[in-house]
Amino acid sequence: MTLNINRRGFLAGTAGLIALHPFSAHAAGNQAHLRIMETTDLHVHVFPYDYYADKPRDTVGLARTASLIKGIRDEATNSLLIDNGDFLQGNPMGDFIAYERGMKDGDMHPIIQAMNTLGFDASTLGNHEFNYGLDFLMKSLAGANFPVVSANIALEMGSDPTKDKTLLPPYVIMDHKVTDGEGVEHDIKVGLIGFVPPQVMNWDRRHLEGKVQARDIIETAKAYIPQMKEAGADIIVALSHSGIGAADHSEGMENAAVPLAGVDGVDAILTGHSHLVFPSPGYADFAGADVDAGTLMGTPATMGGFWGSHMGLIDLLVEKEGGAWRVVSAVSEARPISKRNEDRSITALVESDEAVLASAQKEHDETLAYVRRAVGKTDAPLHSYFALVADDPSVQIVSIAQLWYIEQMMKGTEHEGLPILSAAAPFKAGGRGGPEYYTDVPKGDVAIKNVADLYLYPNTARAVRVTGQQVKDWLERSAGIFNQIEPGAQDAPLLDASFPSYNFDVIDGVSYQIDLSQPSKYDPKGVLVNVDASRIVNLEYNGAPLEMDAEFIIATNNYRAGGGGDFPGASPDTTVFEGPDTNRDVIVRYIVEKGTISPRADANWTFKPMPGTTVLFDTGPAARAYAADVPGVSIEEAGEGNDGFVRFRISL
Structure with missing residues (x-):
């Protein structure tokens, strides 16, 4: 039988x-x-x-x-x-x-x-x-x-x-x-x-x-x-x-x-x-x-x-x-x-x-006792209240740790020697999560459990090999989070509420400006809608204009490298390294090795000036404590937002 x-x-x-x-x-x-x-x-x-x-x-x-x-x-x-x-x-x-x-x-x-x-x-x-x-x-x-x-x-x-x-x-x-x-x-x-x-x-x-x-x-x-x-x-x-x-x-x-x-x-x-x-x-x-x-x-x-x-x-x-x-x-x-x-x-x-x-x-x-005690220190607060409008310490520490890790992983490979950039996005940035849904780690001790506040998901580290053009288009895709702003507009809403914050990648290792007067090249789902649009301007690497045919490694995560968010240049075809380690583990190891981290934002990205133009965005009330130290942005409080949020005005 x-x-x-x-x-x-x-x-x-x-x-x-x-x-x-x-x-x-x-x-x-x-x-x-x-x-x-x-x-x-x-x-x-x-x-x-x-x-x-x-x-x-x-x-x-x-x-x-x-x-x-x-x-x-x-x-x-x-x-x-x-x-x-x-x-x-x-x-x-x-x-x-x-x-x-x-x-x-x-x-x-x-x-x-x-x-x-x-x-x-x-x-x-x-x-x-x-x-x-x-x-x-x-x-x-x-x-x-x-x-x-x-x-x-x-x-x-x-x-x-x-x-x-x-x-x-x-x-x-x-x-x-x-x-x-x-x-x-x-x-x-x-x-x-x-x-x-x-x-x-x-x-x-x-x-x-x-x-x-x-x-x-x-x-x-x-x-x-x-x-x-x-x-x-x-x-x-x-x-x-x-x-x-x-x-x-x-x-x-x-x-x-x-x-x-x-x-x-x-x-x-x-x-x-x-x-x-x-x-x-x-x-x-x-x-x-x-x-x-x-x-x-x-x-x-x-x-x-x-x-x-x-x-x-x-x-x-x-x-x-x-x-x-x-x-x-x-x-x-x-x-x-x-x-x-x-x-x-x-x-x-x-x-x-x-x-x-x-x-x-x-x-x-x-x-439990281990995760609740300090594994390192930060000499500046780690918060995400302004992560969608300015270079941000909570995103930067993730980016720096990824860069540190991928630099080690590229040694001895055919990709060694290529310039390495790092892409990271804010995960906790209000939105549907509410006015308390932000990263907020004060200056001082950093415990392992704080890393979950910096990096919500158990993603694993990845690296992709891209061209300068793909770097630019990657940033164009990210810049879709912003509404198009008419020059001279007063208190225009800045953010497209349908665009998830985890798709707002900031790339460290280059400097650039975002021209809000231009239409977005991509829609919120990553579909190319304006072929000739160019919001990313003054894009530089090492102080010189970034060459479109140059090659770079970008440190990222498995979601992005697997095609998540449909970012130009991020795909299994361009992936050159699939790490065995989670991005959280990478951050913990980085903090342990450095002892004290200095996650000060360096304003490597800013908005292109638009004289006489102001925009509004909402963030958590606790942002008030940090508003005076946002790099590269002229910002002031502008009253109460909806549903417990506080509103800020940016003068472009």
């Missing part, structure tokens, strides 16, 4: 709670149901807590994912629990352990302790495991009660991957027992092999250069998988801390899950790294991906989100014939721990597992 059940048919027929998975309920005497559970990209999120915002969060946490495990195990006669990497770094708890407490021989890392509590069967390394150095990594892994495998990171390379001296075992073959449809127990050997993007050699060069080397994922898989078969592996599962990207293999590719799934001998593949979910509609148009079947290149696959948001599941019906096991049917899914409602509120679908919380309670409490 062979069960042929696709993912859509299975989920439709088993909505709600089920007592037993169909593979377990209907397996024949020579068949067994093997369920593989995956967590991926946990990033030290044990607790359902946002340490930056300093409040609970129902969308994250291994303690929540853990509550799914018992029920998932009860649905299957046989199961394995596997982590797919990126567990050691990624939130303030990880930084606290690495930078404050440290790891001595015999210490237990809280994420490892939580994984031990849940009885994980195995894990692989993600790229972020290397962020704190090899010594920290190995001391952390020493506490694991489960094997950790990684095939393509070598201490010494041989003539082919199988001759490498690897940092960790490249694979493990687990002697597992499965119970068939008649209740008879069988031995089955499950092979697990792990992979990490070879880009770690660039991302963590300072920790890894001269110590390890990285091989191409597909090259490594093709070498080791036959060896695993020869060693007796009945079923091989690839632990791919690599995203779902192109179907065709290219040397050294970062997101290699699709061609890896097509390597002969791979029976199932766990993916991650991208912080996305598979199967999901977002992958419907990807070559080699079948969302309905839950497969990549015909191989069952899953990706369980990030930070514990989902539990990835692959159900295999395996059959023994002639002394050998083979997969005869499979179903994949990803189960969430929460759901987003139509009103954008969040409903938790599970409660926390108390044993997992208890395993890391001490470190959680210590982390």
Whole structure:
């Protein structure tokens, strides 16, 4: 008997709670149901807590994912629990352990302790495991009660991957027992092999250069998988801390899950790294991906989100014939721990597992104290009350930190030596958020949780390579936030309320003026509407007019580089660096390294003078304390605005 059940048919027929998975309920005497559970990209999120915002969060946490495990195990006669990497770094708890407490021989890392509590069967390394150095990594892994495998990171390379001296075992073959449809127990050997993007050699060069080397994922898989078969592996599962990207293999590719799934001998593949979910509609148009079947290149696959948001599941019906096991049917899914409602509120679908919380309670409490205390100082206030009308300290510190980071990341690449600019936008700038919705960090101590006030979103760092013309058009797109102003107008409204502040990018590293008398080149959605319009004037680099055919690197984030906001020059095609670090982490590291930051705005952009012309804009009442120090702008209070805002007048 062979069960042929696709993912859509299975989920439709088993909505709600089920007592037993169909593979377990209907397996024949020579068949067994093997369920593989995956967590991926946990990033030290044990607790359902946002340490930056300093409040609970129902969308994250291994303690929540853990509550799914018992029920998932009860649905299957046989199961394995596997982590797919990126567990050691990624939130303030990880930084606290690495930078404050440290790891001595015999210490237990809280994420490892939580994984031990849940009885994980195995894990692989993600790229972020290397962020704190090899010594920290190995001391952390020493506490694991489960094997950790990684095939393509070598201490010494041989003539082919199988001759490498690897940092960790490249694979493990687990002697597992499965119970068939008649209740008879069988031995089955499950092979697990792990992979990490070879880009770690660039991302963590300072920790890894001269110590390890990285091989191409597909090259490594093709070498080791036959060896695993020869060693007796009945079923091989690839632990791919690599995203779902192109179907065709290219040397050294970062997101290699699709061609890896097509390597002969791979029976199932766990993916991650991208912080996305598979199967999901977002992958419907990807070559080699079948969302309905839950497969990549015909191989069952899953990706369980990030930070514990989902539990990835692959159900295999395996059959023994002639002394050998083979997969005869499979179903994949990803189960969430929460759901987003139509009103954008969040409903938790599970409660926390108390044993997992208890395993890391001490470190959680210590982390709370850590995020609430100063990690550096600012010698000027960090506020966004005037971020839409003048060069602004809250935007500038983000821009400076990005520039500092990307300068390091460009070293040793083909892009080294190109001038680097940095683009950043204000996130908290009033609007629908109300008159209190502004960044406001006073002069003095800066705590880690203050960084959330500077940078709201968990974006990751990116760099794009653009021309001078694209720099200008990028700024033209940003300048669409302003209404066109007639010369000589009195108290004209300055801002287009339909234009979101997060699309008002300021670019540091160049200087420029915005001519409000001109129409906008782009509409609020980024559509080109006035081909010949030019609001950006006197655009200079290093004191000279910026050349339109010159090339630049712009430091930005994954949203912008991925095409978010439709900015000229910002696209996957121009992206030359995809960082493993969030922009928040970059800002924290910058503050820690500098000790005291000086985020004074330098007025690198201003409005072109329009004598006799005044405009109005609204901001939060607390702006009054800073109005006298706005650079490059003649500003005065002009009464009360609407809905609790205060109004200011700018003389152009």
